[in-house]
Amino acid sequence: MTLPPMVAPLATSDEREPTVKIRPPKKWVPVDLHELWAYRELITSFTLRDIKLRYKQTGLGIAWAVLQPLLTMLIFTIFFGGLAKIPSDGVPYPLFVLAALLPWTLFASGLTRSTTSMVTDANIMTKVYFPRMIIPLANIISPLVDFAVSFVILIIMMVYYGFAPTLNIVFLPLFILLALGTSLGVGLWLSALNVKYRDFQYTVPFLIQIWMFASPVVYASSLVPASLRIWYGLNPMTGVIEGFRWALLGSGAPSAMVLVSVGMVIVLLVSGMFYFKRMEQYYADIV
Amino acid sequence: MSNNIAIQVRDLGKRYTTGGSPEKYHTFRDAIVNSVKAPFRRLNRQGADRSADKFWALKDVSFDVHQGEVVGIIGRNGAGKSTLLKILSRITTPTEGGVDIYGRIGSLLEVGTGFHPELTGRENIFLNGSILGMKKSEIEEKFDEIIKFSEIDKFIDTPVKRYSSGMYVRLAFAVAAHLNPEILIVDEVLAVGDTGFQKKCLGKMGEISKQGKTVLFVSHNMAAVSALCSKAMVLNHGSIIYPMGDTDEAIKYYIDSISQKSLTDLTERKDRQGEGKIRITGFLILDKDGNRQVVLVSGQWVEFQIQYECISEKKFNHVRSDISISLTSGRFITLLSNTFSSELFDQIAKKGHFSCIIKKLPLSTGEYFFNLQIRQNELIQDWILEAVRISVVSGDFFGTGKLPPSSHSGALFEQQWKYLE
Numbered sequence: 001m002t003l004p005p006m007v008a009p010l011a012t013s014d015e016r017e018p019t020v021k022i023r024p025p026k027k028w029v030p031v032d033l034h035e036l037w038a039y040r041e042l043i044t045s046f047t048l049r050d051i052k053l054r055y056k057q058t059g060l061g062i063a064w065a066v067l068q069p070l071l072t073m074l075i076f077t078i079f080f081g082g083l084a085k086i087p088s089d090g091v092p093y094p095l096f097v098l099a100a101l102l103p104w105t106l107f108a109s110g111l112t113r114s115t116t117s118m119v120t121d122a123n124i125m126t127k128v129y130f131p132r133m134i135i136p137l138a139n140i141i142s143p144l145v146d147f148a149v150s151f152v153i154l155i156i157m158m159v160y161y162g163f164a165p166t167l168n169i170v171f172l173p174l175f176i177l178l179a180l181g182t183s184l185g186v187g188l189w190l191s192a193l194n195v196k197y198r199d200f201q202y203t204v205p206f207l208i209q210i211w212m213f214a215s216p217v218v219y220a221s222s223l224v225p226a227s228l229r230i231w232y233g234l235n236p237m238t239g240v241i242e243g244f245r246w247a248l249l250g251s252g253a254p255s256a257m258v259l260v261s262v263g264m265v266i267v268l269l270v271s272g273m274f275y276f277k278r279m280e281q282y283y284a285d286i287v
Numbered sequence: 288m289s290n291n292i293a294i295q296v297r298d299l300g301k302r303y304t305t306g307g308s309p310e311k312y313h314t315f316r317d318a319i320v321n322s323v324k325a326p327f328r329r330l331n332r333q334g335a336d337r338s339a340d341k342f343w344a345l346k347d348v349s350f351d352v353h354q355g356e357v358v359g360i361i362g363r364n365g366a367g368k369s370t371l372l373k374i375l376s377r378i379t380t381p382t383e384g385g386v387d388i389y390g391r392i393g394s395l396l397e398v399g400t401g402f403h404p405e406l407t408g409r410e411n412i413f414l415n416g417s418i419l420g421m422k423k424s425e426i427e428e429k430f431d432e433i434i435k436f437s438e439i440d441k442f443i444d445t446p447v448k449r450y451s452s453g454m455y456v457r458l459a460f461a462v463a464a465h466l467n468p469e470i471l472i473v474d475e476v477l478a479v480g481d482t483g484f485q486k487k488c489l490g491k492m493g494e495i496s497k498q499g500k501t502v503l504f505v506s507h508n509m510a511a512v513s514a515l516c517s518k519a520m521v522l523n524h525g526s527i528i529y530p531m532g533d534t535d536e537a538i539k540y541y542i543d544s545i546s547q548k549s550l551t552d553l554t555e556r557k558d559r560q561g562e563g564k565i566r567i568t569g570f571l572i573l574d575k576d577g578n579r580q581v582v583l584v585s586g587q588w589v590e591f592q593i594q595y596e597c598i599s600e601k602k603f604n605h606v607r608s609d610i611s612i613s614l615t616s617g618r619f620i621t622l623l624s625n626t627f628s629s630e631l632f633d634q635i636a637k638k639g640h641f642s643c644i645i646k647k648l649p650l651s652t653g654e655y656f657f658n659l660q661i662r663q664n665e666l667i668q669d670w671i672l673e674a675v676r677i678s679v680v681s682g683d684f685f686g687t688g689k690l691p692p693s694s695h696s697g698a699l700f701e702q703q704w705k706y707l708e
Contacts, residue, residue: 018295018387025380045417049403049410056405127400128418129377197318284379285303 025281031273036131046138050113051145065146066153069105073098080218089220089251092161098154099248100217100241103179106147107237108208110140110180114187115204118195122287132280133273136191140183147176158248168247175243178265182236185268192272192279195287216241222252233260236268293470293501294352294375298384301345301370301525344370345525348384352503352531354469357496359516359534360505361541367525368505369474372396375503376472390501393420393468399459404448408439408458411447415462429465436491437461464491470501475508486694489514509538509582509680510652514692538680542582553659553674561667565603567659569594570675571640583677585699586684587648591623593659594640595669606632608641609660614653615676620697650679653696 055061073094080086081093088096114136118125121135158165194200215237216223224232232238239261245251345367352358362368373379375386376394401418402411412433416426426433434440437458439450447455473492492515496502506512512519512534519537521529521544529540554568571592572580583589593608610623623643625631632641641661656673681690684699691699 016389018389020377020386020388020392022374022377022381022386022388024383024385041423042417045414049406049414052410053403053405121401124401124418126378127397128394128420130418130420199316281380284373 025278027278028274029277029281031133031277032131036133039130039134042130043134043138043141046134047142050138050142054142062149065149068146069098069101069150070153072101072105076101076218086219087223089222089245091163091245091249091251095154095157095161095163095249096220096245097218098157099244100215102147102150102154103175103240103244104212104215104217104237105150106143106176107179107183107240108212109143109146110183111187111190111208112204113139113143114183115190115194116201118191118283119198119201119287126284126287132283133188133276136187136276137184140180140187144180154248163249165248166250168250170247171243172247175240175247178236178243178262179240181265181269182240185236185265185272188272188276189268192276195279195283211235211237220245220251221257229255229257230260233257234264236261236265291354292351292387293354293356293389294503295387295389296351296375296384297349297386299345299348299371299374299381299386300343300383301367301374301379302341302343302382304341343382343525345374345381348522348525348527350520350527350531352501354390354501355499356518357502357504357516358531359512359519359537360503360522361509361512361519361529361537362522365524366522368522370525371522372472372474372503372505388470390469391420392470392472393466394472395419395463395466396472396474398456398463402447402455402459405446407446408443408450411458412462415459416466419463419466420468421466425467433461433465436464460488464488464495468500470503471495472503473505475506490694508654509542509678510654513538513680514652535681538582542580542680553671556671556674559669559671561661561669562663563669564599564601565595565597565606565635565661565663565668567593567661567669567671567674568596570657570659572677581677583648583650583679584682585648585650585652585679585690586682589645589648591643591645591657592640593643593661595635595638595661597635597637600637602634602636603663604631604633605664606635606641607662607665608632608643609662610643611658611660612650613656613658613673614696615656620650620655647684647701648679648682649684649699649701651684651691651696651699652679652681654678655696 055064058064060067076097077094081088081097086093091099117135117139118132125132125135190200190204212218214235221229221232221238221242233256239254239258242251242254243258246254348367348371360368360371370379372394373396374381375388376392376396378396399411399415401415403414406414412430413423413426417423434443437454437460439454439458442450442454447458450458489511492502492504492511496515502515504512504516516534518531519529519534520527520531521537521541523544528544529537552569554566559567569592571594572583573590573592574580575588580589591610593610597603608625611619612621612623613619623645625641625643655677657675657677658670658672659674660670661668684690685702
């Protein structure tokens with residue numbers, strides 16, 4: 001039997017630019033933000049899926065979003081505010097701790113969910129292509145719904161204690177963004193590492209616990225000696241929480257510490273994106 | 288010629304490391320321990336060849352697909368078809384070489400990717416659609432059509448975990464069928480659902496290919512490849528053994544290349560009935576020259592051999608041997624038996640085979656089950672339902688090169704037509 005001739009082995013340069021070029025992996029590839037933007041509808045779809053699924057077949061439904069921070073606030077108020085008598089910069093302790101718990105929960109649940117996300121959704125990602133970063137991203141965005149619900153509780157609490165928000169509240173979105181940025185930066189690192197080393201999904205609960213006590217959730221950052229304050233800012237959640245208390249409750253304005261936090265988030269995000277992108281090329285072979 | 292290229296594949300290779308099986312999870316500790324051990328290992332295994340742990344799932348693969356072509360990729364399991372598909376659909380990266388794709392690409396390696404049991408049919412249509420790359424407006428526009436195609440309109444707001452598996456597959460395929468890329472990559476998604484729905488899917492595929500879309504189709508189903516594809520190529524052990532060319536030639540080449548393994552061993556089958564004094568041990572298909580075959584061609588000369596073994600030394604009389612042929616949907620088409628054509632077999636040896644020759648195979652393109660039975664004195668000795676599954680590919684039964692469409696799988700009749708006033 002005669003075989004048809006083989007095709008010319010060399011890729012001839014064409015006048016047209018290919019829509020997609022598939023090449024062997026490179027070590028460091030930048031994130032294609034253009035592509036990510038083109039896939040924005042998919043980010044929405046995955047975020048909606050997470051939100052819809054979260055409270056399916058639960059008796060209390062969305063009430064869990066209210067109960068979780070409320071109960072945590074109650075426990076912290078009893079032990080840290082009541083028994084340990086931790087100073088709260090003149091703000092009633094429940095309000096003081098709730099203003100911190102809101103961004104903290106947003107960060108922590110986003111981080112927890114995104115870390116395992118690349119493994120949980122492996123069945124989808126080994127069947128169809130889209131920028132993989134969408135998965136951890138959607139997992140970080142979806143806790144915003146819980147955040148919005150518990151924010152209403154915070155408003156009610158503020159009214160109850162007679163706290164009118166200051167004009168600084170206009171800066172609040174910036175601090176929410178900073179919390180999401182921290183979550184994404186760390187989430188990209190951990191979700192990528194977790195694809196190869198499943199150990200990370202077990203370390204995250206500890207990490208979050210330790211991290212919480214390293215952040216001014218149950219205490220004020222004024223407790224930290226002034227000389228260490230700048231270093232303290234290396235924990236971006238410090239800037240976030242201080243910012244929240246400043247914008248909502250009018251406690252001391254955030255210092256240069258916040259700038260250190262912002263810088264840290266940028267470092268985490270950029271490095272996280274590069275590391276994630278590196279893993280992404282091998283993802284289907286190792287997951 | 289180069290300006291209507293849709294997919295250009297050059298020197299594509301993919302190497303996997305077999306050292307760690309996919310089930311073995313890497314732990315962080317392993318990585319640390321390994322990095323500490325690494326320098327010592329180099330000392331120990333100086334010059335040791337580590338290439339044994341690596342294998343090429345794909346090597347030196349080059350081909351072109353032009354716009355509007357429907358191309359089939361044929362090959363056995365492990366031939367590298369899935370790896371090629373995964374690279375083309377950007378799920379994994381190649382180790383060497385490259386691919387240039389011109390046009391919006393959509394891939395269907397599975398139906399219902401991302402379907403979530405807790406979500407309703409409606410919610411899953413939107414989720415699955417956007418995972419496959421459809422815009423929300425596009426899905427909304429085709430929504431009614433999708434529901435109509437899937438035939439599940441009443442249950443559209445029911446969580447899909449309450450669906451029967453048939454409904455689930457229908458909905459999943461309905462979404463996929465309305466995907467509208469310029470280039471479509473399809474893995475054997477047609478191998479799902481009941482026969483009726485499979486036919487509908489094949490029809491839809493044919494329709495898509497007629498719209499001038501470029502389609503890359505990977506399948507075991509030779510009949511489907513033959514019906515749909517204008518060109519085909521054959522992969523084996525990661526390399527192209529038959530380059531992109533004529534579909535029927537490629538199928539023939541593929542069939543020839545696997546014909547050595549065509550004896551169906553039936554000794555291990557447990558799902559059999561009968562007294563068991565005579566047992567069916569194997570089934571063999573031979574062509575006119577005595578070559579073994581796995582796939583049949585409509586109109587060919589063929590010999591079926593049922594191999595048997597008697598449990599006792601006794602020489603049995605009045606032995607009847609039957610082959611009943613059914614569609615994969617379960618409907619029987621015909622029965623071949625030595626009661627029709629000759630006398631029953633007498634004084635049979637302990638081991639041997641019953642042979643049945645068909646001079647011109649009157650089966651149309653499709654998939655069939657052969658059910659085998661041996662009786663002695665009308666008492667069933669051995670009976671294996673669906674003993675072998677056999678594909679019949681299109682051949683020149685009528686001498687005109689024409690055959691009924693695949694929707695009419697079954698028997699072919701020699702026929703003469705004339706017109707009278």
